[in-house]
Amino acid sequence: MTQLLYKNREEMVCKILKQEILDLVLKPGQLISENEICERFNVSRTPVRNALRLLEDQNFLIVVPYRGIYVTLLNLIEIKQMIYMRFSVEVMILDDFINLSSNSGLIEDIEYMIRKQENIIKEPDFLPEQFYRLDAKMHEIWFEATKKKKMWEWLQAQKIHYTRFRMLDFVTETDFIRIVKEHKNILTLIKSKDSTRLKDTLKEHLYFSMKRMRHQIDVVYKDYFEEEPAEGKFDI
Amino acid sequence: MTQLLYKNREEMVCKILKQEILDLVLKPGQLISENEICERFNVSRTPVRNALRLLEDQNFLIVVPYRGIYVTLLNLIEIKQMIYMRFSVEVMILDDFINLSSNSGLIEDIEYMIRKQENIIKEPDFLPEQFYRLDAKMHEIWFEATKKKKMWEWLQAQKIHYTRFRMLDFVTETDFIRIVKEHKNILTLIKSKDSTRLKDTLKEHLYFSMKRMRHQIDVVYKDYFEEEPAEGKFDI
DNA sequence: CAGTGGTCTAGACCACCGA
DNA sequence: CGGTGGTCTAGACCACTGG
Numbered sequence: 001m002t003q004l005l006y007k008n009r010e011e012m013v014c015k016i017l018k019q020e021i022l023d024l025v026l027k028p029g030q031l032i033s034e035n036e037i038c039e040r041f042n043v044s045r046t047p048v049r050n051a052l053r054l055l056e057d058q059n060f061l062i063v064v065p066y067r068g069i070y071v072t073l074l075n076l077i078e079i080k081q082m083i084y085m086r087f088s089v090e091v092m093i094l095d096d097f098i099n100l101s102s103n104s105g106l107i108e109d110i111e112y113m114i115r116k117q118e119n120i121i122k123e124p125d126f127l128p129e130q131f132y133r134l135d136a137k138m139h140e141i142w143f144e145a146t147k148k149k150k151m152w153e154w155l156q157a158q159k160i161h162y163t164r165f166r167m168l169d170f171v172t173e174t175d176f177i178r179i180v181k182e183h184k185n186i187l188t189l190i191k192s193k194d195s196t197r198l199k200d201t202l203k204e205h206l207y208f209s210m211k212r213m214r215h216q217i218d219v220v221y222k223d224y225f226e227e228e229p230a231e232g233k234f235d236i
Numbered sequence: 237m238t239q240l241l242y243k244n245r246e247e248m249v250c251k252i253l254k255q256e257i258l259d260l261v262l263k264p265g266q267l268i269s270e271n272e273i274c275e276r277f278n279v280s281r282t283p284v285r286n287a288l289r290l291l292e293d294q295n296f297l298i299v300v301p302y303r304g305i306y307v308t309l310l311n312l313i314e315i316k317q318m319i320y321m322r323f324s325v326e327v328m329i330l331d332d333f334i335n336l337s338s339n340s341g342l343i344e345d346i347e348y349m350i351r352k353q354e355n356i357i358k359e360p361d362f363l364p365e366q367f368y369r370l371d372a373k374m375h376e377i378w379f380e381a382t383k384k385k386k387m388w389e390w391l392q393a394q395k396i397h398y399t400r401f402r403m404l405d406f407v408t409e410t411d412f413i414r415i416v417k418e419h420k421n422i423l424t425l426i427k428s429k430d431s432t433r434l435k436d437t438l439k440e441h442l443y444f445s446m447k448r449m450r451h452q453i454d455v456v457y458k459d460y461f462e463e464e465p466a467e468g469k470f471d472i
Numbered sequence: 473c474a475g476t477g478g479t480c481t482a483g484a485c486c487a488c489c490g491a
Numbered sequence: 492c493g494g495t496g497g498t499c500t501a502g503a504c505c506a507c508t509g510g
Contacts, residue, residue, distance in 0.1 A: 008497080008498060008499085009498080009499075010498080010499095033475095033476075033477090034476075034477065035475095035476080035477095043499080043500090044499060044500050044501070045477095045500090045501095046282075046498080046499060046500075047498075047499070049477090049478090057293065063477080064477090064508095065476090065477065065478075065506090065507070065508090066475090066476055066477055066478080066506070066507040066508050066509095067476070067477080067507085067508060067509085068476070068477080069476095069477085077383075077386060078386050081383075081384055081386045081387045084328075084384065084387065085325055085387050085390070087328075088324045088325045088327070088328040088329075089321055089324045089325065091324070091328070092320075092323075092324040092327070093324075147313075147317075148317055148320065150313065150314050150317045151317045151320065151321050154321070154394055158390055244478080244479060244480085245479080245480075246479080246480095269494095269495075269496090270495075270496065271494090271495080271496095279480080279481090280480060280481050280482070281481090281482095281496095282479080282480060282481075283479075283480065285496090285497095286479095299496080300496090301487090301488075301489090301495090301496065301497075302487070302488040302489050302490095302494090302495060302496055302497080303488085303489060303490090303495070303496080304495070304496080305495095305496085
């Protein structure tokens, strides 16, 4: 039974709904109902409510009292600010990282991660998720080395909107070769301890997905996003 | 009745426990029990469990399955990383802020906040909480102006440990005059658009509470903190 | 009004811990 | 073993929404 795959019904409901939201089976803006979920999974309200509350905390759902529960729309403002926060923090972290007395072993780690990235995108049955996992692992290296692991966890916890955003990105064509090339660039700059150019390259790297998606956002996936205030559009 | 002060029993339990934790009535490390809470407030497990889950999410409690629920210890590592994140982000924000074309009105806002701070600390029945609220309001100005309000909210949401840390700070003697002086310094540097010195001053400002508390942490409040790995002690 | 969520209870049974 | 939390159900009643 499905039962055995999950610790409990709450987790089952939560995980399944989450995946459906990420996969856009449940569309941004869509209405869902407590009772429907109860019936669908054949469980009582308690585990369903707990699951829904979790999903609300994680920003997948928004509960409107006495009306209904909606899948959240993607929020470009939040995504931009998330990227900005990543950028601010990572600039400083990398600055610390290149000044670490003994980072030679770590540089090898980074080189290894990049090689893995190169290999994986060549495989015929390659899945974008795998790449994003490797990408995250690489960034994690310098957070860990500069003893900022907790910060990395916080940043990860808040990136829900960003995650779904990237999910759209899968559908679109993603230029993994370019991404790996940028990673190599970053590595070179780390080695040469070129703080200034590192900053620019990192900015380019983190903001690239936003630039690439701009058209898709404005046209194809328009309904999945919250209205933006007009002035906010070009000042990422 | 107490009932009328709160939306529901869950909120009542949550708010009261939270305040007791912040006030150190419930001490870091202390064991509490679900059943005790139920009896004490005369409510069933459901609202208590929900309240406890919220407090756990907010890092006030840690639930150890089948054993008990403990008030969390303060975690210096997290506090340090929180300050670091504040610092990284705020450096960049202020850099954007001083380059804003029209920030003259905003500078007046900052001046106004600083004046209020000066006044409030002179009052005889002045409470530190009021000062911290004003302090937060001031920092918020440049987050808002650079359109990074969401980021500010995220940072606020994660500062629980930091909040209790500051709570200890109340007990200790806090040099509010110095803090206001630093604020004035920051303002001057904003006006002169001196990005480099702004960075240093901000660092000093944000890390000051940590330095001041160092002795208290190591001696007086030792039991309230988690063990730190020895090497982490001096590398904030 | 009917429908949705919001709140809560009582009580059941299970799973794990430490003595 | 006894005690703690972990999970879940069934069912009750309330409060707000929209038509």
